[in-house]
Amino acid sequence: xxxxxxxxAEHLVRLAVACGIVFxxxxxxxxxxxxxxxxxxxxxxxxxxxxxxxxxxxxxxHQVCEDCHSDVLAVxxxxxxxxxxxxxxxxxxxxxxxxxxxVTPQLPDTAVLCARCHEENIAKxxxxxxxxxxxxxxGALCKSCHQPHSPLxxxxxKQS
Amino acid sequence: xxxxxxxLMLLPAAALAWEYVLAGTPEMAPNYNRSEHWWGMLLDISxxxxxxxxxxxxxxxxxxxxxxxxxxxERYHVADWPQETPEVDSPNGGKNGFPPSKxxxxxxxxxxxxxxxxxxxxxxxxxxxxxxxHTPDGVVLVDSSYCVGCRYCVQACPYGCRFLHPTKxxxxxxxxxxxxxxxxLTTACCENCPTGARQLADLKNPADPIHEFLKTHSVxxxxxxxxxxxxxxxxxxDGAVR
Numbered sequence: 001x002x003x004x005x006x007x008x009a010e011h012l013v014r015l016a017v018a019c020g021i022v023f024x025x026x027x028x029x030x031x032x033x034x035x036x037x038x039x040x041x042x043x044x045x046x047x048x049x050x051x052x053x054x055x056x057x058x059x060x061x062h063q064v065c066e067d068c069h070s071d072v073l074a075v076x077x078x079x080x081x082x083x084x085x086x087x088x089x090x091x092x093x094x095x096x097x098x099x100x101x102x103v104t105p106q107l108p109d110t111a112v113l114c115a116r117c118h119e120e121n122i123a124k125x126x127x128x129x130x131x132x133x134x135x136x137x138x139g140a141l142c143k144s145c146h147q148p149h150s151p152l153x154x155x156x157x158k159q160s
Numbered sequence: 161x162x163x164x165x166x167x168l169m170l171l172p173a174a175a176l177a178w179e180y181v182l183a184g185t186p187e188m189a190p191n192y193n194r195s196e197h198w199w200g201m202l203l204d205i206s207x208x209x210x211x212x213x214x215x216x217x218x219x220x221x222x223x224x225x226x227x228x229x230x231x232x233x234e235r236y237h238v239a240d241w242p243q244e245t246p247e248v249d250s251p252n253g254g255k256n257g258f259p260p261s262k263x264x265x266x267x268x269x270x271x272x273x274x275x276x277x278x279x280x281x282x283x284x285x286x287x288x289x290x291x292x293x294h295t296p297d298g299v300v301l302v303d304s305s306y307c308v309g310c311r312y313c314v315q316a317c318p319y320g321c322r323f324l325h326p327t328k329x330x331x332x333x334x335x336x337x338x339x340x341x342x343x344x345l346t347t348a349c350c351e352n353c354p355t356g357a358r359q360l361a362d363l364k365n366p367a368d369p370i371h372e373f374l375k376t377h378s379v380x381x382x383x384x385x386x387x388x389x390x391x392x393x394x395x396x397x398d399g400a401v402r
Contacts, residue, residue, distance in 0.1 A: 053192075058220050059340075085354075092221070125269075
């Protein structure tokens with residue numbers, strides 16, 4: 001006759017079975033709740049990368065502008081503003097790039113725009129061209145003397 | 161009111177919705193190979209004019225809430241003495257430019273700040289749920305659908321580059337315009353920097369001008385003693401900058 005080492009071992013078996021069921025339930029729940037792509041690249045949800053990548057642009061990027069506006073590019077390339085990208089002054093225009101006919105960009109206000117970069121400030125690099133605009137122009141609009149795309153001063157306000 | 165019957169009907173719908181969340185969206189940049197890039201940025205202080213274009217561009221491109229910044233510009237005034245305690249101001253993050261300096265003499269310059277996309281970032285180490293991570297191409301990102309908003313990372317970042325989104329209540333930070341750089345564009349801040357003070361750098365691309373620059377210039381990172389592996393490289397950085 002079988003003699004158990006433990007007295008009344010039955011309750012231990014029941015306990016073990018209950019623990020086993022809880023453990024299996026835990027494994028099932030874990031498999032269900034952890035996203036499929038978790039751990040694909042590391043300890044995070046791999047699909048988060050694709051989600052970040054899929055956000056839409058607001059700024060189209062100067063290459064797109066230059067595809068159509070090659071005439072402006074030619075003027076700009078010859079002048080001091082060659083390194084300034086289009087949207088740095090004209091603002092975000094991805095919508096215009098997608099549908100040039102339906103979205104018309106606003107012309108920027110040169111009174112605000114030029115001052116942002118060229119208003120005198122002691123913290124700006126000394127070699128950067130800057131003026132105290134109130135004294136420099138006496139209230140006249142910047143573009144009455146300077147062509148924004150190629151801005152070297154042209155006496156008499158001649159625009160190229 | 162939710163009855164038992166309605167609950168039973170809702171459960172499968174909720175399960176389906178959750179399934180959809182788990183699956184995520186499919187790959188959107190098919191021609192981009194993550195293992196071929198290692199992104200960083202070059203910030204040239206000798207060129208920064210404090211115009212705030214980068215700050216404005218960043219908040220427009222990434223829909224950053226008003227009063228919060230993924231990148232910002234600081235103005236430093238280092239007096240002739242004492243040089244250890246510079247005066248720093250950054251009105252509205254430099255978003256509207258800077259008023260004339262009241263400072264006289266000393267050293268004055270602008271410092272653009274942003275996430276350093278550290279290779280060994282303190283912020284990702286502390287995240288308890290795996291919501292922030294290093295991408296294989298060297299960008300530190302936040303998975304906002306996984307973030308629980310505990311703010312450990314906000315405290316851990318030694319550069320102060322993170323914040324909790326005021327309405328989403330999840331951690332936010334510079335994503336290095338991951339949606340742009342994975343499609344061959346540069347970041348919004350670099351695109352709109354008029355002087356070229358900010359330049360996106362691909363350290364794995366041998367043709368990237370960053371390599372020539374690093375070879376020929378003395379380049380520094382912020383808080384090098386923390387060994388964070390910061391990849392925002394500053395040229396002409398003053399010792400007073402923190």
